[in-house]
Amino acid sequence: GGISPMFPPPEGSSAGAASNSNRFKIHLADGATHICSKLIIATGGLSYPATGSTGDGLQWARSLGHTITPLFPSLTALVPRGYKDAKRFFADAQNDSGNCRSSYSADRGRGPASSKDSSAEAAGAEVSSGGISPMFLPPEGTSAGAAVLPDLKRHIDRAVPLTEFGQKLCGVSLKNVNVTLLIQGTAAEEEFGDIDFTDGGIEGPIGFQLSRKAVKALVNGSKVALSLDLKPGVSLTDLTVRVKDLWAEIDRDPRSQRLREKERCRILLGKLMPWELIPAFTAAHPEIITLERRGRADTKVWVNLVSIAKALKDWKFDIEGHVGWERAVITAGGVSTDDVVPKTLESRLVPGLHFCGEALDIDADTGGYNLQLAFCTGYLAGQNASDC
Incomplete structure (x- = not known):
């Protein structure tokens, strides 16, 4: 599927033009098409791709000339070093041709990946019936990448088995603790509350709260650690x-x-x-x-x-990686807010095109705030798109 603007595109845009009628043609996967004068991209981000949020809307937005800010999972589990047997798992999954995950299926409700899928997944891509869409949108003019072992400093799937140390921690919940996020040895954020050790890693309210900065730092190659204070009330x-x-x-x-x-x-x-x-x-x-x-x-x-x-x-917990898109609660990054009108959420580049929800580069802390953002932006975009 896809979107074709039926009007002259912005200068420098790669989108095609069919007429000057300010309309959109929507191409569905089954071959059907729909034409409309107003369009809202409300396709979400990349989190939980099993539900259909595989980043298509972000690619459509970029094809229409919009800037997509760097994408990374947020409100997700952080994996301490030594918690999961990641290196052995991916080594066992590597086949004779050098591809990885040949017999591995992530939490996406699919069976074992075929050999033609494996190189795309190894490069960090989701494979769907409609083709391959990069999990991190690559720069213009580049491909998703060649078959390589996943970067273990970043995405570590929940399917990776726990080590003996991970098994000792998994299932433990701690209340009223203080956790400090350290990036390159410097305190970057501090939270008080509850954390959970799960099959994914460190989760719970404050685990998720700290994950945004932590994942961004990991993606950028920084050293990340968490310092856990079990007795914050006493010196x-x-x-x-x-x-x-x-x-x-x-x-x-x-x-x-x-x-x-x-x-x-x-x-x-x-x-x-x-x-x-x-x-x-x-x-x-x-x-x-x-x-x-x-x-x-x-x-x-x-x-x-x-x-x-x-x-x-x-x-201290040195953080080796994070759980990826398959279980991340939200997607950080998206359509740059510089490209939309704040009061209407209409594109500054394409008249009649609106954005809402996680397709936009807006996200918030855990606690229902991201749902509120989705509701509010959806209402605002819908109200203004229907105002003819």
């Missing part, structure tokens, strides 16, 4: 005192006298965090347990209380 000094007091209580408890040091440490951590978080916390922070070898058969185990307090206040 490191006060928390260290609290940890030492709890350890003294455990030490005085007669029931703990026969327990090994590692078991007593687990009891201590159970007083400081949800029990289900302990296996991942101890795996991520081996420094909290120190082994002191005193002789051939004599080893002393030390629990580093100061290290526990520091880890509770600053649990």
